[in-house]
Amino acid sequence: MARTKHPELTRAALLDAARRVLRNHGVTLSLDAVAREAGVSKGGLLHHYPSKERLLQALAHALIEQFHSQLQAAHAKEIALHGDAPGAWLRAYIELSFVVDEEVDALTAALAPLSALPELLRGLQEAQRFLITDAEADGLPAGRAHAIRLACDGLWAGRNSGLPDLDDVQRAALKEELLSWTRF
Incomplete structure (x- = not known):
């Protein structure tokens, strides 16, 4: 280059x-x-x-930015299809959470050692603060919004940490249940 x-x-x-x-x-x-x-x-x-840590930190931030952009696009699509009703952001989050992207999963697993470095972890947590603020601003009760987001995060984290994964039927049932929590 x-x-x-x-x-x-x-x-x-x-x-x-x-x-x-x-x-x-x-x-x-x-x-x-x-x-x-x-x-x-x-x-x-x-x-x-x-340093290697700075490179990995930058890569982790790039993955966060990539996900944030995908989430914004999915949210815009949800609004275009169904209007800006409460729960639109969470429905977009659910949709993205159920998409398996093996490359992103592999990169995330490779970046997992960063969580052992408190100063880097704080920066990653701050970069993802939008997950909390946007979930709370979505128009649903805060407890329900956090339960939905954390269930999605648990599904993703479980798949990436070696925990038993759901089969297709179980995964579809979970997704439908979470989506039902976003509707009135």
């Missing part, structure tokens, strides 16, 4: 390379492998991400 006057493009290319390395090699990601994949020197990589 040639040196660019647009460091944001270089950082994006480095994150894409890190995604590919994680997808292909899992948690054995090394800065050397990412630099090779991106076509830059290790020094060039370190210029933008001075």
Whole structure:
């Protein structure tokens, strides 16, 4: 990769390379492998991400931003189809939560060690604060909104932590139950 006057493009290319390395090699990601994949020197990589933790933190934030964008699009679609009635944001959240994306699941699993670093965890929690504020602003009672969101999060976390997963019938029943909680 040639040196660019647009460091944001270089950082994006480095994150894409890190995604590919994680997808292909899992948690054995090394800065050397990412630099090779991106076509830059290790020094060039370190210029933008001075440590493996900083690179992984940036990748985690990029995944959060990607999910947030997908959620905003799903919410807009829900509003276009059914109006801006209470529960529209949560219905979009439910829909996204039941989509299995193996690449995102693999990347998230590879980033799990970040949760052991309190200073990084705080930043990730703050970046996802919208999950609480948007759920509460959706027009449903706060307790119900949080129960729906946490059930979706539990489904996702269980699938990504080795807990027994639901079969298709059980998954469909759970999804319908959660959606029913968003309707009046």
